[in-house]
Amino acid sequence: MALPNKLRIRLKKKYRGYALVTGASSGIGQELAKELATSGFDLILCARSEDKLNSLSAQWRGQQKIKIEVIATDLAKTEGVLSLLEQIEDKEIGMFIAAAGFGTSGNFIDNSIEEEVNMLRLNCEAVVMLTHQLAIRFKKQVFGGIVLFSSLVAFQGTPYAANYAATKAFIQTFAEGIAVELKSHHVDVLVVAPGPVKSGFGxxxxxxxxxxxxxxxxxxxxxxxxxRSSTVVPGAQGKFLTYSLRLLPRFGKIKVMKIVMGAMTKHQRTYENINS
Ligand SMILES: NC(=O)c1ccc[n+]([C@@H]2O[C@H](COP(=O)([O-])OP(=O)(O)OC[C@H]3O[C@@H](n4cnc5c(N)ncnc54)[C@H](OP(=O)(O)O)[C@@H]3O)[C@@H](O)[C@H]2O)c1
Incomplete structure (x- = not known):
């Protein structure tokens, strides 16, 4: 769905320069990057899949007169984050969209601990490191927009996605705090808390x-x-679930999320039962 003209003009005026989008090779990051490309933003696209990023870059540059840089790096590794920071040092960036992230599901103790820690690194450590550097730069230039991703699962403990939900609770809380700290420097921080969205995530x-x-x-x-705001819940399903859960006490929310996430991961536990 194309951005309304008024919105394009506001964004271009307010967040000048490159938009850095991590997770630009798929799903939400790719969609946001596409809309920004159509709006005439120069882009820095980041993810691990270099081929996908190069093909998106070629496609969008064919449609718009914009500059696009591709940086393929693994943000679950500290050296991958440092490499990205080094490569963007001399670029004028006005917007940072941190869409790289992934989830795990099932019983925490059945999951690979390496994967769980990798998720913590990508969903939290990389976001904190990148936001720190970019927020310093945005404060100096006296403008900038930062978009971080939490989730519907961020607002209570979530059985069968316990560690994933905890990474998103971290981002929600982190973003709410820095949004206030950076406001007086004309740096906008938005945290997005979606319900289920069709992408590579599932x-x-x-x-x-x-x-x-x-x-x-x-x-x-x-x-x-x-x-305009510091938290947004996009999508009808996400809105419905978030606002219905809001009325419940925390233990009630956890019970509901057990049912919701239980249904989303039922196929795994059926398999587990067959094999136990
Ligand atoms: N979809 C949903 O239902 C949903 C709901 C709530 C919140 N979210 C959050 O929204 C964000 C975007 O998710 P999505 O739905 O767009 O998922 P997606 O389609 O799977 O996209 C994830 C992106 O992250 C990149 N990525 C994954 N691992 C990476 C790594 N180690 N280093 C660098 N980049 C990496 C992927 O690219 P490569 O594989 O090429 O590296 C891809 O571009 C995530 O933070 C997710 O937790 C999603």
């Missing part, structure tokens, strides 16, 4: 995402909220 997390919001529907609400 496959990697091994979650069934029936009725998930199409990814094309979430760029407009996200980019419209940047500079």
């Amino acid at each position: 496959n990697r997390a091994n979650m069934k995402m029936d009725g998930a919001t199409p990814v094309e529907k979430i760029a407009v609400p996200i980019l419209s909220a940047l500079g």
